Amino acid sequence: AQSVAQPEDQVNVAEGNPLTVKCTYSVSGNPYLFWYVQYPNRGLQFLLKYITGDNLVKGSYGFEAEFNKSQTSFHLKKPSALVSDSALYFCAVRDAGGYNKLIFGAGTRLAVHP
Amino acid sequence: SAVISQKPSRDICQRGTSLTIQCQVDSQVTMMFWYRQQPGQSLTLIATANQGSEATYESGFVIDKFPISRPNLTFSTLTVSNMSPEDSSIYLCSVEEMGGSNTGELFFGEGSRLTVL
Numbered sequence: 001a002q003s004v005a006q007p008e009d010q011v012n013v014a015e016g017n018p019l020t021v022k023c024t025y026s027v028s029g030n031p032y033l034f035w036y037v038q039y040p041n042r043g044l045q046f047l048l049k050y051i052t053g054d055n056l057v058k059g060s061y062g063f064e065a066e067f068n069k070s071q072t073s074f075h076l077k078k079p080s081a082l083v084s085d086s087a088l089y090f091c092a093v094r095d096a097g098g099y100n101k102l103i104f105g106a107g108t109r110l111a112v113h114p
Numbered sequence: 115s116a117v118i119s120q121k122p123s124r125d126i127c128q129r130g131t132s133l134t135i136q137c138q139v140d141s142q143v144t145m146m147f148w149y150r151q152q153p154g155q156s157l158t159l160i161a162t163a164n165q166g167s168e169a170t171y172e173s174g175f176v177i178d179k180f181p182i183s184r185p186n187l188t189f190s191t192l193t194v195s196n197m198s199p200e201d202s203s204i205y206l207c208s209v210e211e212m213g214g215s216n217t218g219e220l221f222f223g224e225g226s227r228l229t230v231l
Contacts, residue, residue, distance in 0.1 A: 034219065043206055043222040044157075046115075090156065101147070102220055104157045 002027045004093045006105035013081045014113050021076040021108045023091030032094035033074040034102065035065055039087045047089075050074060061085070081112045116141050116209055118223035126229045132195045135226045137207030142187035144210065147220065148180070151204040160205075163190045197230045204228075 004025045013019045025031055035047040048059025055067045065076045076089060091105040117140040127133050137146065148160040160180055161169040169182040183191045194201050207223040 036222075041227075043118075043224040044208075046219060046221065049219055101159055101162065106156045 002093050002103050004091050004103055004105040006091055006108045008108050010109045010111060012111045012113065015083050016080050019078050019081040019110065021089050021110060023074045023105060024072050025074060025093045026072065027093055033067065034092040035076050036090045036092060037087050038090065044090065083112050083114055086110055086112045116143060116221050118207055118209060118221060120207055120223040120226050122226055123224060124227040126231060127197050128231055129198055131197055132193055133197065133228060134191050134193045135205055137190045137223060139188045139209055146184060146190045147208045148182065148192045149206040149208060151206060157206065194228065199230045202228055202230045
């Protein structure tokens with residue numbers, strides 16, 4: 001069965017510092033991997049995805065993620081964090097079992113301090 | 115990307131009652147998905163709704179509790195029946211655009227926050 005793990009409930013980082021939000025996955029075949037962000041009282045917004053090709057994927061708001069097949073990881077990164085990046089981040093993997101069902105991780109709360 | 119509107123955005127309901135959530139998309143879409151996000155939790159897929167066929171429910175979710183309609187390619191409803199406090203959650207509608215790359219990227223509505231007393 002497909003699954004995705006986000007090992008950190010919360011990540012704290014100072015504004016201007018680089019940030020990393022971790023994600024590891026388990027799928028039977030080739031993974032389709034996604035990052036979404038949820039601001040308070042809002043729905044989910046798509047940030048970026050990895051389907052194939054370059055392991056480094058660039059997305060919205062200056063975020064990027066690196067696909068590492070050997071470590072089955074897809075960590076979200078940003079070189080310089082902003083206070084406005086504070087939100088809940090979800091990693092997701094596509095279920096190869098049919099349709100386009102996404103399986104979500106538990107979420108990581110990012111807190112960027114001034 | 116598709117624009118997804120959900121109604122109501124929030125509601126407070128009494129135990130034992132039912133509530134229908136509407137999801138309207140501004141373009142035609144093949145599949146619509148209903149997710150539940152319980153307080154402080156991640157998203158769990160309730161069911162997949164295709165136009166012209168019965169919805170496909172995930173393990174732990176049944177049609178009697180969460181009946182779904184999909185009358186056309188731009189609209190769907192989810193009903194939460196005989197509600198209890200455990201049903202207090204955010205319910206999210208999501209879609210993949212028709213003609214998309216079929217790579218699983220979904221777009222989400224703003225969600226409907228239900229509180230059951």
